[in-house]
Amino acid sequence: MISIRLYFFQVSCFPLASYQVLVWSGRFIWRGRNGNNREGGENPPRAQRCEGDWQANATGEFSGKGPDQEEPESEDRPERRQKHVWKAGFSIKGTDMEILNNSTTVVADKSFSDRDSQDIAGEAHRFSDGDRNAFYQTIFSRRDVRGQFLPDNIPEDVLSRVLMAAHYAPSVGFMQPWNFVVIQSKETKQQVHQLFDKAHQEAAEMFPPEKREIYRNLKLEGILESPVNICITCDKQRAGPVVVGRTHIPEMDVYSSVCAVQNLWLASRAEGLGLGWVSILNPRSLKELLEIPEGVVPVAYICLGYVSRFFDKPELQTAGWRQRLPLVELVNFEGYGKPAGGEADDQLLARISRDQQELETKGYQPGFVTAR
Numbered sequence: 001m002i003s004i005r006l007y008f009f010q011v012s013c014f015p016l017a018s019y020q021v022l023v024w025s026g027r028f029i030w031r032g033r034n035g036n037n038r039e040g041g042e043n044p045p046r047a048q049r050c051e052g053d054w055q056a057n058a059t060g061e062f063s064g065k066g067p068d069q070e071e072p073e074s075e076d077r078p079e080r081r082q083k084h085v086w087k088a089g090f091s092i093k094g095t096d097m098e099i100l101n102n103s104t105t106v107v108a109d110k111s112f113s114d115r116d117s118q119d120i121a122g123e124a125h126r127f128s129d130g131d132r133n134a135f136y137q138t139i140f141s142r143r144d145v146r147g148q149f150l151p152d153n154i155p156e157d158v159l160s161r162v163l164m165a166a167h168y169a170p171s172v173g174f175m176q177p178w179n180f181v182v183i184q185s186k187e188t189k190q191q192v193h194q195l196f197d198k199a200h201q202e203a204a205e206m207f208p209p210e211k212r213e214i215y216r217n218l219k220l221e222g223i224l225e226s227p228v229n230i231c232i233t234c235d236k237q238r239a240g241p242v243v244v245g246r247t248h249i250p251e252m253d254v255y256s257s258v259c260a261v262q263n264l265w266l267a268s269r270a271e272g273l274g275l276g277w278v279s280i281l282n283p284r285s286l287k288e289l290l291e292i293p294e295g296v297v298p299v300a301y302i303c304l305g306y307v308s309r310f311f312d313k314p315e316l317q318t319a320g321w322r323q324r325l326p327l328v329e330l331v332n333f334e335g336y337g338k339p340a341g342g343e344a345d346d347q348l349l350a351r352i353s354r355d356q357q358e359l360e361t362k363g364y365q366p367g368f369v370t371a372r
């Protein structure tokens with residue numbers, strides 16, 4: 001809902017080339033509710049109130065700029081300052097101006113510097129094409145690394161950054177239930193490796209006989225070769241017994257620690273570091289070895305270090321253990337396992353299918369982020 005009140009109205013006329021252009025300009029107050037808040041309710045009118053200058057010419061083009069906004073800075077995003085740029089057609093009947101095809105662009109820009117207005121509101125918050133490419137490239141080129149570790153030291157600034165990325169992960173009720181046990185001593189690594197050896201042998205027996213030999217030959221850890229190992233834990237008591245968001249699903253705290261692991265994994269890839277997750281360990285033995293107290297769960301044991309190479313595809317895929325599933329078979333509509341329910345769903349699936357085929361055949365291409 002948008003209403004624009006124009007007050008103090010001025011008409012000026014000035015020569016441009018060989019003809020004259022009529023220009024109206026003035027001040028406006030803009031009030032609108034053009035979106036829902038994060039809880040899904042309507043924004044209060046005052047949240048969308050601002051003042052600014054407008055200008056219109058005789059060709060029926062109208063534009064306005066809101067140099068400032070009256071709403072207080074948002075609590076959860078205090079850095080978010082906004083600049084509004086409007087472009088619209090208009091018609092004038094008597095003294096009333098009717099705004100046609102109103103489009104509003106919110107340019108989020110701390111500095112309020114002039115930027116070209118863009119037509120899609122979502123673009124205001126979106127990263128540049130280059131940054132989005134870097135982001136997706138990180139995701140699609142991340143690998144679980146086991147056998148390609150180099151002994152090179154990880155500089156402390158790099159280690160600090162990737163740990164920070166992990167710590168800034170989301171967590172249920174903002175619990176931040178994680179600890180990061182950094183292991184660099186050869187002795188501790190050897191002890192963990194012994195735990196792996198034992199669990200690995202036990203695991204082989206769990207597979208059907210025809211798969212056991214293949215399993216035994218898979219390289220599934222890089223504990224000794226990698227310069228740094230990190231055990232990421234989850235302290236279930238970190239925020240007391242009742243935690244916002246964990247009231248009905250107690251595993252949410254462990255899921256939060258997994259989010260930290262994923263942040264660490266992606267940040268490491270961006271830094272050129274390989275990361276391998278080792279889960280073939282008896283958790284009780286690992287807890288004992290690392291002196292992890294009662295109520296704290298070892299969530300992930302990871303190996304970290306520079307690598308000789310990153311493979312294009314998961315090693316388990318290359319070894320023929322399992323293939324990447326087609327995403328279209330995993331996207332359901334309105335209920336688990338339910339197929340596409342209309343043309344829009346079909347179109348989405350067709351797009352997903354094309355995107356995945358391209359990824360699988362050509363690998364990640366920078367054009368991924370632009371509409372094709």
Ligand SMILES: Cc1cc2nc3c(=O)[nH]c(=O)nc-3n(C[C@H](O)[C@H](O)[C@H](O)COP(=O)(O)O)c2cc1C
Nearest residue numbers: 142143144146219220221277278279280314315316
């Ligand atoms: C929770 C979890 C546990 C994993 N545990 C192991 C492991 O014990 N040993 C191993 O070699 N890889 C482990 N992986 C890595 C997966 O095998 C790997 O992510 C998968 O094969 C896909 O390959 P990619 O990560 O290179 O894309 C684990 C991954 C996850 C998410």
